[in-house]
Amino acid sequence: MHIVDGALSNEILAIGAVVGALGVAKGLRDMDYEQMPVTALLASVFFVASYIHLPVGVSSIHLILNGLIGLALGWAAFPALLVALLLQAVFFGFGGFLVLGVNLINIAIPAVLVGLLLRHALAITTQKRQLAMLGALAGGGAVTLTAFMVAGTLALNGDAFLPAAKLAFLSSLPLVVIEAAVTAAAVALIGQVKPELFAVAARTSS
Amino acid sequence: MSAPLEHSGFSWRGQALRHGSSRLDRIEPRARILALASFAFVAVLSQSLSVLVMALLMSISLAVVARLDIKRVWRRILAVDLFILLLLISLPFTTPGEPVFEWRQFSASEEGLIHALQIGLKANAVLLAGLTLLGTLSANQLGTGLAGLRVPEKIVHLMLFSVRYMDVIGRELKKMRRAMRARGFVACTNWHTWRATGYLIGMLFVRSLDRAERVHKAMKCRGFDGRFFLLPTPPWQTRDSYFLGVWLLALAALCLGGLQ
Structure with a gap:
């Protein structure tokens, strides 16, 4: 899901940087120092999740979990993901530095959308089945949107990138199923064991 | 011991870059961040292949000076290159232009080939420079460096918190993975695996x-009001100015070479 430096045109890089900065500014305004621990925690869950590789046939795939992050954080997903992506770029070389904005919005916008749409429904239920359904919707929806946006940014570069964009989109379809299943289970568990997490999140920022 | 789920990078500590002590270690974080930012701009915005080759050589020589552990760096670069290989292979065939060679009914164009080469060179040059200049810093140094460059304090604190939690979460994850393995869990492509992983993440x-x-x-009981006290940034010294000056001169020479 990370696009590398040098692959995108300058206009797209600039748009990504501006939109990313606006999102981060909004997220920072919403996030007070009380919320800092949860935000940082989710940033590191994102970071650690990229090391949980699940087998798909002969290959393997790693989780993104932006649906879960959006549910728990809302707008604060922007700064959390910025920090996680920056650390990934610095210490592991995933992605790049000038494309940081583009990579950020590709992952954070779906997270925020999912969060704003679903967290209120999540806050009022403790039923396992409903929680799992909402989780599946959040996880699958966020990853589908991310895959779509990654393919879109590649395709916006010019017609020559179209096949690569299509391939990138198709190759992330298995991930949609897996993320939906994993997020459903995770949300069902968190909603039952620690329901106040989503409830508090929905109350503090709307 | 090695279950299919176990990826070589399961513990991020093992994946961290290693490097011998070098002269670069004494350069101040702020100078390094500025050096990387200027380098990334020049490398990504320039089009000429010769400039890009020079930029790649520049970052390679810096990596040699910084005495990076070649094996670890190689692994990182390989991971990135496999990732963009897809793009590089498809580009020559999809860009219209002068055909260079043909494969079955597809013909590769010169423009596409050059574009693919540009992307490969840019990505690798910036990647290597990033790993060398910033990857050799500790997360704390990086934080103080960013704070010194007027990055909003909340972001710096968030980063410092996150780095701390990564360690905690990573250790917790290892413990739970070990417990799962003890109960005979093997990751496959099925619902059971995904549900178990979801519970793992939820529990984590x-x-x-x-x-x-x-x-x-x-x-809080001890009077913490949400802010860390950042260690004062180490003072900017003459050698930092020298380093940054030489670096910027080299970049300017690169740009001039590209214009001609």
Whole structure:
């Protein structure tokens, strides 16, 4: 899901940087120092999740979990993901530095959308089945949107990138199923064991 | 011991870059961040192949000076290159232009080939420079460096918190993975695996959050108001100015070479 430096045109890089900065500014305004621990925690869950590789046939795939992050954080997903992506770029070389904005919005916008749409429904239920359904919707929806946006940014570069964009989109379809299943289970568990997490999140920022 | 789920990078500590002590270590974080930012701009915005080759050589020589562990760096670069290989292979065939060679009914164009080469060179040059200049810093140094460059304090604090939690979460994850293995869990492509992984992540989250709350309350009792005191940034020294000056001159020479 990370696009590398040098692959995108300058206009797209600039748009990504501006939109990313606006999102981060909004997220920072919403996030007070009380919320800092949860935000940082989710940033590191994102970071650690990229090391949980699940087998798909002969290959393997790693989780993104932006649906879960959006549910728990809302707008604060922007700064959390910025920090996680920056650390990934610095210490592991995933992605790049000038494309940081583009990579950020590709992952954070779906997270925020999912969060704003679903967290209120999540806050009022403790039923396992409903929680799992909402989780599946959040996880699958966020990853589908991310895959779509990654393919879109590649395709916006010019017609020559179209096949690569299509391939990138198709190759992330298995991930949609897996993320939906994993997020459903995770949300069902968190909603039952620690329901106040989503409830508090929905109350503090709307 | 090695279950299919176990990826070589399961523990991020093992994946961290290693490097011998070098002269670069004495350069101040702020100077390094500025050096990387200027380098990334020049490398990404320039089009000429010769400039890009020179930029790649520049970052390679810096990596040699910084005495990076070649094996670890190679692994990182390989991972990135496999990732963009897809793009590089498809581009020559999809860009219209002068055909260079043909494969079955597809013909590769010169423009596409050059574009693919540009992307490969840019990505690798910036990647290597990033790993060398910033990857050799500790997360704390990086934080103070960013704070010194007027990055909003909240972001710096968030980063410092995250780095701390990564360690905690990573250790918790290892413990839970070991417990799963002891119960005979093997990851496959099925619902059971995904549900178990979801529970793993949920539980990881709940446990770490409990711990974070405990620590936070304890810190509040001791008068913590949500802010770390950042260690004062080490003073900017003459050698930092020299380093940055030489670096910027080299970049300017690169740009001039590209214009001609």
